[in-house]
Amino acid sequence: MAAAYDPNNIFGKILRGEIPAHKIYEDDVALAFMDIMPRTEGHTLVIPKEGARTLVDVSPATLAELIKRVQHVAKGLQAAFQCDGLTLHQFNESAGGQVIYHLHFHLLPRWDGVSLRPPGTMGDNDKLAEQAEKIKAALTPFVG
Structure with a gap:
């Protein structure tokens, strides 16, 4: 049986x-929003406002x-970073690699020949703020 959603997870607090x-x-x-432990430049998380633990x-x-x-944010990342590709990660439960139990998608801009950084290293706050502004400036208006 799956565990219940806990609204006091860090993403719920955000x-x-x-x-x-x-x-x-x-x-x-x-x-x-920007991942505070980025594995690439521009590593972004997209979460639902609905309280959901997993996919x-x-x-x-x-x-x-x-x-x-x-998809909308992915297009903004491509425009902002002129990356060669994107990696999309989505993990479910601890056995699947999930660490924060609020559904979330990782969008990671990728460049040929550049490996992902190891997980768990905090990003520079000023750099994250600059990257967030760069992505926002590259986003076109959302049309659903």
Whole structure:
């Protein structure tokens, strides 16, 4: 049996404004913000505002709208960083690699010949803020 969603996870706190984040995009469905432990330049997270622990817990209607926001932010990342590709990660439960139990998608800009950084290293706050502004400037208006 799957564990219940805990609204006091760190992403729930970010959604409520209790913890700051370098926000890139926000609407009534989703929030996109910089990962504080970036594995690449521009590493971004996209989360639903609906409290859902994993991919299988989120409502189908929210998931359908959420993936549109993931794509929208991905286009902004490509424009902002002129990357050669993107990696999309989504983990479910600890056995699947999930660490924060609020559904989230990782968008990682990628360049040929450049490996991902190892996980667990905090990013420079000023650099994250600069990257967030760069991505926001590259985003076109969202059309759902």
